[in-house]
Amino acid sequence: MKALVLFSGGLDSILAAKLIQRQGIEVEGVHYVTPFTSKQRGHPEEVGRIAERNGIPCHIQQIGEEYFSIITHPAYGVGKHANPCIDCRIFMLRKAQERMRAQGAGFLVTGEVVGQRPMTQQKHCLNRIDKHSGLKGLVLRPLSAELLKETLPEIRGWVRREELCAVSGRGRKRQFALAEEFGVTEYFPPAGGCLLTSAGFCSRLKDLLAHGNLNLRNVEVLKTGRHFRLTPQYKLVVARDERENRYLAGYARYGDTVVTAREAGPYALGIGEANRDAVRLSRRIVARYVSRQRTVPVAAGIYPQKDLQVCRVSALEEDRLKKYLI
Numbered sequence: 001m002k003a004l005v006l007f008s009g010g011l012d013s014i015l016a017a018k019l020i021q022r023q024g025i026e027v028e029g030v031h032y033v034t035p036f037t038s039k040q041r042g043h044p045e046e047v048g049r050i051a052e053r054n055g056i057p058c059h060i061q062q063i064g065e066e067y068f069s070i071i072t073h074p075a076y077g078v079g080k081h082a083n084p085c086i087d088c089r090i091f092m093l094r095k096a097q098e099r100m101r102a103q104g105a106g107f108l109v110t111g112e113v114v115g116q117r118p119m120t121q122q123k124h125c126l127n128r129i130d131k132h133s134g135l136k137g138l139v140l141r142p143l144s145a146e147l148l149k150e151t152l153p154e155i156r157g158w159v160r161r162e163e164l165c166a167v168s169g170r171g172r173k174r175q176f177a178l179a180e181e182f183g184v185t186e187y188f189p190p191a192g193g194c195l196l197t198s199a200g201f202c203s204r205l206k207d208l209l210a211h212g213n214l215n216l217r218n219v220e221v222l223k224t225g226r227h228f229r230l231t232p233q234y235k236l237v238v239a240r241d242e243r244e245n246r247y248l249a250g251y252a253r254y255g256d257t258v259v260t261a262r263e264a265g266p267y268a269l270g271i272g273e274a275n276r277d278a279v280r281l282s283r284r285i286v287a288r289y290v291s292r293q294r295t296v297p298v299a300a301g302i303y304p305q306k307d308l309q310v311c312r313v314s315a316l317e318e319d320r321l322k323k324y325l326i
C-alpha cells in the first residue's frame with residue numbers, strides 16, 4: 001500500500017505523513033506551487049530540503065495559468081482577502097488524484113485539522129471538498145481522523161484508526177508533542193505561504209483583475225516593488241532595493257516602458273500602453289525615490305530599446321504619489 005501526502009512543508013503535513021509511515025505504509029509527498037505561493041514556500045530547494053530532512057520523498061509540481069479560473073470565478077467565494085480556499089482545496093485534491101493514479105497510491109493524506117481554519121477545515125467543508133474533488137472516502141486526515149467519519153483506508157484495514165489522532169482547533173500543543181515524538185525539528189511556519197491571504201498583495205491583485213491583465217508575468221511582478229496605477233491602461237512598478245531592481249528587470253517584456261534614474265536610484269517598469277503624460281508621471285515618481293529636493297535626470301524608453309531618453313524632472317508631490325499608489 002502506498003499513500004500520497006499533500007505536503008506543504010508545514011508541521012501538520014509532516015506529522016500526518018509520519019503517522020502513516022509509522023504504520024508501515026509507503027508515503028510520497030506532493031507539493032503544489034501555485035502562481036500565488038510565496039517565494040520561500042515555492043522555492044523547490046527549500047521544500048526539497050525540508051522533505052528530505054523529514055524522510056519524506058516529495059515531488060514538487062508547478063501550477064500555472066490553469067489556477068486562474070478559481071481566482072476569476074471562485075464557485076465557493078473568497079475569504080477575508082482574495083483567497084478562494086474551498087475552490088483551491090478542490091483544485092489541489094483533483095490534481096492529487098491524477099498523481100495518485102500515476103503513482104499507484106491507494107489514498108490521499110492531508111495535514112488538515114478539524115476546526116483549525118474557519119473556511120476549509122470545518123467538518124461540513126471537508127466533506128464538501130472531498131465530494132467535489134471526486135475523492136470521497138479516500139482522503140485521510142490522520143491528525144483529526146478519530147473525530148471524522150471512517151474513510152475507506154480505515155474501513156478496509158489498510159490503516160489502523162486507533163493509532164491516529166483526535167486533534168481539533170487552533171491550539172498546537174498536541175502537534176508539538178508529536179513533533180518531539182517523531183524528532184521533527186524542521187518545517188515551515190504555519191502562516192505566510194499563500195499570498196492570497198496578504199492584504200497588500202490582494203489589493204494589487206484586485207487592481208490587476210479590474211484592468212483585465214491577469215497573466216503569469218504580471219502576477220510575478222505583483223510580488224515586488226511599489227505599484228502605481230497611472231491610467232486604466234498603464235501601471236508603474238518601482239523597485240525598492242538592488243535585489244528588486246534585478247528581479248523587476250528580469251520580468252521586462254517587449255513593449256514595456258523602462259524608467260531608470262541616471263544617479264543611484266530605482267529601476268521601474270511601466271506595464272501597458274503609456275501616453276506622454278503617463279511617461280512624464282513615471283519619471284517624476286522615480287525621481288521621488290532619488291531626491292525630493294532637486295531635479296534629477298531620469299531615463300525612459302520602450303523595452304528592449306537601448307537608447308533611453310533622459311530628462312531632468314522633479315519629484316512628484318506626496319499627495320499625488322499617494323493617490324496613484326495601489
Ligand code: SF4
Pocket residue numbers: 083084085086088089120194195196197
Ligand atoms: S490559503 Fe491559499 S493555498 Fe491555502 S487553501 Fe486558501 S487559497 Fe489555497
